[in-house]
Amino acid sequence: MNRFAGALAALCLAAAGTTAVVVAGPAAAAPACSVAYRVNQWQTGYTADIAVTNGATALSSWTLTWHYAGNQSVTSAWNATVRQSGTAVTAESLPYNGSVPAGGSISFGLQGTYSGTNATPTDFALNGVPCGDPAPPTSTTPTTPTTATTPTSPTTTTSGPPPAGCAGATICDDFEQQTGSTPGGRWTVGAANCTGTGTVAVDGTVAHSGSRSVKVTGQGGYCNHAFLGTSLSGLGSGPLFGRFWVRHTTALPTGHVAFMALRDTADGGRDLRAGGQNRALQWNRESDDATLPAQSPAGVAQSVPLATGTWSCFEFEVDGAAGQLRTWLNSAEVPGLVVDGVPTPDIDQQWLARAWHPALTDLRLGWESYAGDADTLWYDDVAVGSSRIGC
Numbered sequence: 001m002n003r004f005a006g007a008l009a010a011l012c013l014a015a016a017g018t019t020a021v022v023v024a025g026p027a028a029a030a031p032a033c034s035v036a037y038r039v040n041q042w043q044t045g046y047t048a049d050i051a052v053t054n055g056a057t058a059l060s061s062w063t064l065t066w067h068y069a070g071n072q073s074v075t076s077a078w079n080a081t082v083r084q085s086g087t088a089v090t091a092e093s094l095p096y097n098g099s100v101p102a103g104g105s106i107s108f109g110l111q112g113t114y115s116g117t118n119a120t121p122t123d124f125a126l127n128g129v130p131c132g133d134p135a136p137p138t139s140t141t142p143t144t145p146t147t148a149t150t151p152t153s154p155t156t157t158t159s160g161p162p163p164a165g166c167a168g169a170t171i172c173d174d175f176e177q178q179t180g181s182t183p184g185g186r187w188t189v190g191a192a193n194c195t196g197t198g199t200v201a202v203d204g205t206v207a208h209s210g211s212r213s214v215k216v217t218g219q220g221g222y223c224n225h226a227f228l229g230t231s232l233s234g235l236g237s238g239p240l241f242g243r244f245w246v247r248h249t250t251a252l253p254t255g256h257v258a259f260m261a262l263r264d265t266a267d268g269g270r271d272l273r274a275g276g277q278n279r280a281l282q283w284n285r286e287s288d289d290a291t292l293p294a295q296s297p298a299g300v301a302q303s304v305p306l307a308t309g310t311w312s313c314f315e316f317e318v319d320g321a322a323g324q325l326r327t328w329l330n331s332a333e334v335p336g337l338v339v340d341g342v343p344t345p346d347i348d349q350q351w352l353a354r355a356w357h358p359a360l361t362d363l364r365l366g367w368e369s370y371a372g373d374a375d376t377l378w379y380d381d382v383a384v385g386s387s388r389i390g391c
């Protein structure tokens with residue numbers, strides 16, 4: 001990189017986060033593109049925010065390609081369709097962010113896994129044209145949030161993992177990189193049935209880590225269900241381990257509620273739900289309304305309440321092949337929330353009345369109330385992986 005090109009790249013990098021950049025280049029050919037690849041990584045995984053500044057040719061759609069030097073494997077992406085074949089990665093624009101004027105910028109993000117060295121790619125090409133010398137790689141988080149490089153819809157933020165508490169996780173998010181009021185990045189906000197008064201919002205007043213969490217204001221009634229959800233693609237078909245911290249306001253009621261739902265494509269697309277009933281934690285299978293534990297007094301006694309006004313660490317393992325399930329609260333296994341394959345009265349006898357081999361495709365956290373109960377909950381430090389992550 002010659003001195004001028006270096007200065008130009010630095011200018012593009014500095015300006016990419018503030019506004020559309022028109023590079024006032026010399027008469028010589030301006031670069032076709034420049035790419036700022038910002039990594040946030042932990043022991044086994046990483047996210048990358050990738051900002052692309054276009055050259056002198058306006059684009060109606062774009063494809064950015066690169067190769068990884070190591071064993072980086074992309075597991076999910078936002079604001080682009082990202083495919084990987086070996087070390088070759090292709091990121092394609094989506095309908096809402098394909099149009100880029102000359103000098104304009106776009107950004108997208110991805111999450112992946114790696115071991116060893118997570119080197120920044122050096123061979124970016126935009127629509128087949130090499131970007132030339134890459135912008136200086138940066139591995140630190142910008143000190144000011146970027147705004148102008150975000151798309152207009154449907155998401156305006158990226159999310160990334162914390163540096164700790166994510167060992168073994170494929171998905172890990174502390175919500176610290178959320179800059180809008182509605183969770184973006186890998187997250188989508190939705191109501192299962194119809195829109196009511198339940199809400200989901202990034203919250204800067206209550207947090208388990210850092211200064212942000214996601215607040216769910218859940219109301220009673222069919223239309224007031226509200227969830228924050230993400231795909232589990234990339235997790236593979238082995239045992240699924242999840243961990244999140246939750247803080248809530250109103251003790252688990254007598255009536256049936258759920259604070260987590262996972263779509264089970266092996267069960268007609270119905271949900272596997274975690275929540276409460278009879279004032280204690282329980283799992284529920286939407287397809288046949290089986291509960292875990294059984295809601296007998298002896299069964300409920302083998303579950304535990306969920307404390308209010310404090311953060312609790314909820315962990316679960318779902319082994320679809322074995323048809324088994326385990327649950328921990330604050331690192332202690334809950335005996336009534338175990339499906340171990342051997343029917344146990346008051347616990348999993350009802351659950352094992354039929355074959356159950358779940359294939360879970362998404363994770364939703366929020367509030368679903370079937371008897372009119374309301375609660376306000378906060379979620380933080382959500383992690384999913386193929387081995388136990390811990391609290």
Ligand code: CA
Binds near residue numbers: 209212
């Ligand atoms: Ca946080």
